[in-house]
Amino acid sequence: MPRRTKAVAKRIKNLVQSAKNRVEPYVVNTVEFVLSVLLSGATFCQSEFQFMLNNIKVPSEATFHRVQEKVGRVIIEVARESVNYWKSRMRKCSGLLFDGSWSQRRNAMFCYVQFVEEKLKKIVDWEVISKSFKNFKGNFNGKSNEMEFEGLKRMLKRWTNEKRVNFFVHDGDVKIVSTIKNTFKGIREYRDPGHFLNNIQKKLKLPEFRILSSISKNLLRWLRQLLNDTHMSIKTKKFLWLNSAKHYAGNHKFCPDPEKCKMIKPWKYAKNKTAIKTLKKFLEDTVKIFDMVKKIHSTQVVESINNIKAMLANKNINWHASWPIRMAVTILHFNESMFETIVAIRYRLNLPTMPEMMNRYFRMYDTTKDLIKAFKNSKQVQKKFAALRAIKRGLQATDDRITLKSHK
Secondary structure, three states: OOOOOHHHHHHHHHHHHHHHHOOOOEEOOHHHHHHHHHHHOOOHHHHHHHHHHOOEEOOOHHHHHHHHHHHHHHHHHHHHHHHHHHHHOOOOOEEEEEEEEEOOOOOOOEEEEEEEEOOOOEEEEEEEEEOOEOOEOOOOOOOHHHHHHHHHHHHHHHHOOOOOEEEEEEOOOHHHHHHHHHHOOOOEEEEOHHHHHHHHHHHHOOHHHHHHHHHHHHHHHHHHHHHHOOOOOHHHHHHHHHOHHHHHOOOOOOOOOHHHHHHOOOOOOOOOHHHHHHHHHHHHHHOOHHHHOEOOEOOHHHHHHHHHHHHHOOOOOOOOOHHHHHHHHHHHHHHOOHHHHHHHHHHHOOOOOOOHHHHHHHHHHHHHHHHHHHHHHOHHHHHHHHHHHHHHHOOOOOOOOOOOOOOO
């Protein structure tokens, strides 16, 4: 046997010492681990990788999915109680914002629909429609583009005798409008301004209106200007919108600022009867926007919910059984404070109470979130955002009839 050298002896000594100092990996509580993954919007693989890097052993993927069913049922139960509570807080003459979204951009297996109460800014009802695949049993057999309508029908069954709803705001689906009107008799309908303007912008790109391409940006700016004016009556707005045909034909008699309009370079098709006729048709087709759109009624609050959904359920990931649970988490993120949500869920899962350090952290998290929301909703910040939007849309540019005085 060869003689042991000093180097070999030192190496053996180091190995023995490192074995003594080795720390066994910390094993997490399976239920707590599953809950943390769902509430944070991570996937099992992402969380497993991060935990292992910190010498924390996590349960197997099969165990994770088995426990996820139990945790998911509790989360959905708490979310349902949340929407029922905020629904009970609704007052007379309330307004509902309707919106739907899918789990993927194409051939989605899940669809989520919701009602948001406009004044409370809380989700007051929701439904998830799913198709069967692999080991997952869905609740709908049909095309993906029919799932939103199916979700609305199921949701409306819980609103049959509701008398507090006065109006609703939507993004423009005809089937959805007729179904809601059949449930709520005499309800008023409003369209979301952003979606309606996008539809008008697409309409301008149709072949039949191609001749208007040189004035399309001016028309859209003028339309936004009229919609944003809070002093004018709807009748006056309609008149000025239809008067655009005369304006582009060179007749400025009824323009808000005739002298300024006369100084502007005339439209190159001002003497073209076909072009003027096409412009009149476009104006008549779109004048209904002033009856269906009000600046104060929009689905803008839904964008906040969509941001939360994007964080918790990325559309680039092919979700399976956890997607309905993640939609329930979205509701709790939007409706309730994070601290109260975690406490309620942990209590029903028979988990031990959180340490004081964790309590302080989640209370601080909620406080920070509320402060940021209050800051963004302050009048000063809203004015700055409005000015930036105006610059982005070109409302400050010198254009025909852009400077409006108050009209009554």
